[in-house]
Amino acid sequence: MNEPMTPSMIAFSPALRILPEILMTLTGVLVMLVEAVLKPRTSRKPLGIVAILGTLAAIAASVYQLFLPAGTAFFGTVQSDAFSVFFHLVIGCIVLVTLLISLDYFEGHTSFVGEYYALILFGATGMMLMTCSVELLMVFISLEISSISTYILAGYRKRSATSPEASIKYFLLGSFATAFFLYGIALCFGATGSTNLYEIAKGVADGASPLLLTVAFGMMLIGLGFKVSLAPFHVWTPDVYEGAPAPVVGLMSTAPKAAAFAVLLRIAYGAFGTAIHIWMPLVWIMAVLSMTIGNLGALTQRNVKRMLAYSSIAHAGYLLVAFTALAPMGIAAASFYTAAYAAMNVGAFGIISYLSGYNEARTSLSDFAGIARRHPVAAAAFAVFLISLIGIPFTAGFFGKFYVFTAAINSGNAWLAVLGLLNSGVAAFYYLRLLAQMYMVPVEPPREADTAHARPAFILAMAILVLAVFALGIFPGRILDLARAGAATFSGPANAASQTVPVALLRR
């Protein structure tokens, strides 16, 4: 490994490069151990609080990593830099909010909730590790850590029929897709003799075995495309989202996707950056397919969770549009979009989990009629998230789309931006239909879930998300700067290491 050694790098332990992951793992193990000791019928809330504290520590550790000079550790397998920190923070915040939402969700319905918290923590460890891996085998291992946790979490409404079904489907299809990814790694190794992204980058630049490398990239794109539910690998999404518990859907529709997109960014721009003209057409075909299939599929959906599942396919498509832009601009736009999308989508599923409760009392569009009268605050928050999903100014969704489409236009792909905007227009219809249901249709008779009152943890989570949606929509500057700093760390370890630490970002 030709790791450039600067004096400052010898001074600290390589463990600091994966400090957030270590903290998450330790908290997860702690939660597992305590769970085994607790009596079966007692509340598992304290475990949730422990998990929250661990996540906060991991977020703090990620911020701390900004102060380290960017560089690799553990024989060049992991690299902490502004890019990884950005995604660490996004994933950390998603996990934090999901834990807050889940704190009261399972209360009184399922035992062994302690495992649930531990699984979220382990899954998050995997996702975080994905974003800082620069070695494909490491990526694969962390991808598996995150996926297996998510498979189990999808089936956590144990006594219902749909939830375990969702879990099984997700697991079988997920394994199938992961196999493609592994095969892609093998082909990369065959072509370049290494699984390190920088070594592969050299091989690609030298033009070694183009056929093998193209197929390898295609294979990895298939594997990751499945994880982020890009068309044509999206078929699992509606079924799984419909069956899985709503808080878990909020998590799995954002955090693993953010991680997978981070990996895709590292592979596409980091390793295959010089072959951009080869993979670009693949990417834009998938972007157009995802946007169109997602939005058209959502149009006629009456089930709200399925509708949002299709919408998440469409949003993955918008995000992929950013990949058609040139390196720093496209990377920054894509990174920003993951953060914006996370804030609004976790929020939307959070509100659904509150309004429907553990028993999924509300599933179809008509079940949401008149919500604005019965739950005015929840309806207002839901409205904020939906408006952001449409992409109306002053919300996160607007700037997310704005930067993605601007990046596309500046890279000469105006037609792709036009297609994206047309798609956004179509999408407005089904979001607005839900809004109209909530605000315009007379009140339905009260439901079982309506007796529940919002708990402080849930209110805190929603407050954080609403604020985040507006903060990203009105003052996107700071987050965007971090995303840009992350984008600047690409183009090789030498650049990453010599790059000045973006501490100034924090002081501003």
Added chain:
Amino acid sequence: MTPSLYLWLLPLFPLAGFAINGILGRRLPKAAVSAVALLFPAAAFVQVLWIVARAHQGLALPYLERFATPWIAVTGFHANFSFLLDQLTLVMLLVVTGVGLVIHLYSVGYMAAEDGYWRFFSYMNLFLFFMLTLVLAANFLLMFVGWEGVGLVSYLLIGFYYTKDSAANAGKKAFIVNRIGDFGFLLAMFLLIAHFGTLSFREVFANISAHPDLQGGFLTAIALLLLLGATGKSAQIPLYVWLPDAMEGPTPVSALIHAATMVTAGVYMLARAHVLFGRSPLALAIVAIIGAATAFFAATIGVLQTDIKRVLAYSTISQLGYMFLACGVAAYSMGIFHLVTHAFFKALLFLAAGSVIHALGGEQDMRKMGGLRKKLPVTFWTMTAAVFAISGLFPFAGFFSKDAILAATFETPGEKILWAVGLVTAGLTSFYMFRLWYMTFFGSPRYDESSAGHGEHGPHGVHESPWAMLLPLVILGILSLAGGWIGWPAALGGHDWIAHFLDPVFTSASNAQLVVPSAADFRLERILAGVSMLVALFGWWLADLMYRRKPQLADSAEQKTRPLYTPIWNKYWVDEMYGAVIVRPILALSRNLLGRGVETGIIDGANTAMTATASGASSGIRRMQSGNIRSYAGWLAAGAAAVLIVALYLSHSF
């Protein structure tokens, strides 16, 4: 480094009030709605006072606060989300939050019996939010956000009684007419971006100041487009037609939005862009002419109106004309001064009129009033202060500001005609205001005591309003008297405080005024003040003669001046003219060409085709979703195969 003033907090107060009342208001008890509606504007007002105190202690102005840098960034253009505080902003902040708070308090009493109490207050708080954004903005773009926002709230509140057709139509009219002005504002912004690459006040104005050779040309174009925007918002010729109809809204709305604050946004914008206007003598001349013409024209219409609120609406248009006139002769501080005093007395006039309307159970026709002096003593006395102020009687507020504008116009070379117009208008103003005063409060009662008071408002007979409405009247009454003393001119032994306070903002424009005035100038000013005072007294005398001493004189005057009377009574048929020249052709075009041809033929056709395609495609996509895991795996494999084939095809060009 200057300490932070937390300007960002200022608009957030009323926004919080809007959010709480807007979301929860339906369920909250009335007292809680009122408390929320009052507390947040009060908090904003307190913060403004705190800022004033800080400024008094020697805070360096102008002060800039940035939040998002950049707020919007695309290639070749960026805009920051930042607030600017200078003397001009400070004056506007005081007016907006101070008068705003007082009117909120009044509304608690006035709107007590209305449905949609919470809706009203959430809109009012939202208005304050947008107005503060408009005033605090440090660039044209953010100003435009506030500009559009107040327009939106204005639309919502004019149409507050949305079940009434006339109210809904008035709301639409206001909105559409303002769109024309906003179009000018937008084009002006595009030109600014094209020429300067920025919309920041500072950068644009510094750029202009740095190039003394820039005169006229595209600057005139920008200035005229901005002026178009200002005429829309501030109801000037040719876009004034919406304001009289806007009186369909509840009276506190007329006071706050359509008299004291929003309609003055145009004047504020002209003052803010004074550097730009300073480079275009042509644009300035047009501003002055529009101002003087509107002032005169609206005053003549006001003379014959019988609806108490419409008289006040036309007088608002007329007074805004004075402010435009002041800007047009580059006496910006005088324009802002008149803006301030006008905010006091015009808000008071509306609120007092509201008190009268409230007492009479919703009656607005002055022909059905009269003799209310004894029944409504507080309303009468405060209204008197406001009438004296607007008529320009010494030492009431309006005297100082109006006189300052007339004097500045007189001293501007070549503008003597405008001065004469302004002077005649002052006489007219005095006449129609005293006409209103006499018709409402003097003479014999012409209202129906039994029906009055049983309308939507009060419970029993004609009665004085509750304290929540009277306290604001008294506060504004005091301000209508003493508010003008901040601009007591040097010629009359004062210090001209407001002009000196605003000087740092307008230095480049008012260089001429910095010349130390000589004794001769003072003498001239005193003579001019005396003349305008005499004219105002003459108006009073005439009104007294025609509406108190010899009421039959009004009718015979009407008979004798028929050729003059008819056009004025019909408001010069301007609405009809616009209807015939603009509205009807557009309607015809829309109905026939766009409606029948484009809409039915092309759009509907395309729509039907697209809907069919979309739902077809959509059901196709749903059919993919069999729920069967083997078919899913099949799709996955097919997709993978497709990707690999494309990849292989692409690898040929590796």
